[in-house]
Amino acid sequence: MKHFRYPLNLQFFEGEKTERATPHKRQESRKQGEVFKSADLGTAISLFAFFLYFRFAGGSLGEGLASMMSHVFQNSLNMDVTENNVHQFFSALSIQSLLLLIPILIVALVAGIAGQLFQVGFLFQPGLLAFKPDRISLLKGLKRVYSLKAIMELLKSLLKILLIGLVAFSVIWINRQMVVETGEKSLGDGLVTMANIVLNMGLAASATLIVLAVFDYYYQKFEYEKNMRMSKQDVKDEYKNMEGDPKIKSRIRERQKQMAMRRMMQELPKADVVITNPTHFAVALQYDAVRMSAPRVIAKGADQVAFRIKAIAREHEIVIVEKKPLARALYFQLDVGDSVPEEFFKAVAEILAYVYRLNGKA
Secondary structure, three states, rough: OOOOOOOOOOHHOOEEEOOOOOOHHHHHHOOOOOOOOOOHHHHHHHHHHHHHHHHHHHHHHHHHHHHHHHHHHHHHHOOOHHHHHHHHHHHHHHHHHHHHHHHHHHHHHHHHHHHHHHHOOOOOOOHHHHHHHHHHOOHHHHHHHHHHHHHHHHHHHHHHHHHHHHHHHHHHHOOOHHHHHHHHHHHHHHHHHHHHHHHHHHHHHHHHHHHHHHHHHHHHHHHHHHHHOOEHHHHHHHHHHOOOHHHHHHHHHHHHHHHHHHHHHHHHHHHOEEEEEOOOHHHHHHHHOOOOOEEEEEEEOHHHHHHHHHHHHHHHHOOOEEEEHHHHHHHOOOOOEEEHHHHHHHHHHHHHHHHHHHHHOO
């Protein structure tokens, strides 16, 4: 039986967008104004707030409107019609109407802004207002019209119409007895009854829109996350662009390490003593009673570096002292340039005194 082997190109899988978007890509996308949100949520909340305001403040609003109309019919219609009087009449009427409308506008505006802030936070991009020729491209326009997204939007619109129709019918059906009895009531009572039914219908319809908008919000989030996915190669490329090529960074670190090692070896001849393990660790100390408050580490190393330190020390006739515990402690606790801490003063002082006696120093 023959066996066939097919080469597997792993680079093919690197092109698949399987990775979640990185924080950097999300930030750049947000700068471009690309965020997920439901276009209906702000509107639905505004409508709900609008009808809710009428539910609780409709009485005072109606009284204000009735007072304004009463003034118009009782007083203003009997006044002399002159250019000045007409100007005053319409100015007063406009101001009174505006005072009645301002609370409604504020409630709807605040609710709409709250809906947007809940979804995307504060986001203002003046660059999005700039003219872009591709926005009026006929080809791209046709693609948008016949895209899957456009079909989904159409289905959502049809669903909204269907549900709102059902809600309106349900409210009317629940209040059918009140609707029938409206004809037997006075004009004022009949208007109040119908107004209450319309308010209930508006509240129910806007609440339904809010529920639909919440589902739409999470659908938009799902679509956004799907479109923002990155391939493994995308993640690697982004990392290279932000942090630099890892190979180059590795070479730079190696170069810096070599330069630091070279400087350390150049400073080594200034050492007064080299304390060793004796084979694994070597720490070179320098002490100048005039300039330093404590001995300072000017070189240290392990294994091959320790071997080089000892070789240079012999070359420059620097005393090498074997103190295993002290050498290990200094190597692990101090870096090049650090001063010897107080806990090692006695041990280091004894070694320096020994070195000074060997060198004939006072």
